[in-house]
Amino acid sequence: MNSSVSNVLVTYIYLRFQQDTAEEFRREIRNLLARSLNNKSDSIRKSLERVIRMVIAATELQDSLKLLSLYHSIVEKLEPAETRAQMIDAAVEGIISILTETETESHFRDRLGKVLRDMGDKQLRSLSVDSLAERMEYSRSHFTVRVKKIIKRTPHQLIMTEKLRRAMMRLAGEDGGMSITNISECLGFSSSKEFRKIFKEAFGFCPSELPNRTKHSPVNVSERR
Numbered sequence: 770m771n772s773s774v775s776n777v778l779v780t781y782i783y784l785r786f787q788q789d790t791a792e793e794f795r796r797e798i799r800n801l802l803a804r805s806l807n808n809k810s811d812s813i814r815k816s817l818e819r820v821i822r823m824v825i826a827a828t829e830l831q832d833s834l835k836l837l838s839l840y841h842s843i844v845e846k847l848e849p850a851e852t853r854a855q856m857i858d859a860a861v862e863g864i865i866s867i868l869t870e871t872e873t874e875s876h877f878r879d880r881l882g883k884v885l886r887d888m889g890d891k892q893l894r895s896l897s898v899d900s901l902a903e904r905m906e907y908s909r910s911h912f913t914v915r916v917k918k919i920i921k922r923t924p925h926q927l928i929m930t931e932k933l934r935r936a937m938m939r940l941a942g943e944d945g946g947m948s949i950t951n952i953s954e955c956l957g958f959s960s961s962k963e964f965r966k967i968f969k970e971a972f973g974f975c976p977s978e979l980p981n982r983t984k985h986s987p988v989n990v991s992e993r994r
Contacts, residue, residue: 779823782801782824790887791906794865794906795865799858806857814856821860839870843859843866847860869906881927884905893935898912898913933971936976939955949961952964
């Protein structure tokens with residue numbers, strides 16, 4: 770793998786990281802690396818190490834000691850790998866750790882928003898903090914710290930805000946919107962009573978009052994939650 774190919778590869782890695790789900794990203798980068806490498810073990814390892822160095826070099830993190838430590842920790846995991854597939858898997862996990870460790874706040878915020886927006890109601894209904902952290906390629910503890918720092922909420926509050934955003938859209942839909950009972954069931958609230966209570970705590974009025982209020986002024990879903 771020559772340097773020009775590596776440069777293109779690194780650019781593509783960052784692009785896919787911004788657009789793909791965790792599963793899609795792993796699959797795409799694994800396949801991409803497999804197509805880009807030859808079959809000699811030494812050459813594969815050196816090529817993967819070069820890609821990892823270039824991914825690190827492309828980050829915006831200025832802490833050189835942290836970057837060096839990150840590189841060595843990844844290479845240590847790459848060295849025991851014996852087969853081509855094992856080397857590629859280790860490299861993919863290493864690349865993911867680089868991207869999450871050095872991810873900028875704006876990129877984290879954009880990617881988190883996309884993950885939530887692209888999620889179906891059925892997935893959101895049962896969404897836990899652990900599963901959301903996994904979708905973002907973070908451990909639960911690291912994810913919680915980043916959400917609190919960047920979003921200024923807990924992950925649980927973040928999930929609830931997305932549920933309320935969707936509830937608001939359905940209440941304000943055409944032909945009077947969905948019923949409160951259907952919204953409660955669709956978005957995973959234990960009952961209509963619980964939904965009404967959480968909705969009122971968030972916005973200061975009951976769900977049934979929304980149509981009259983939206984005629985006068987829009988309601989910001991994130992303004993009180």
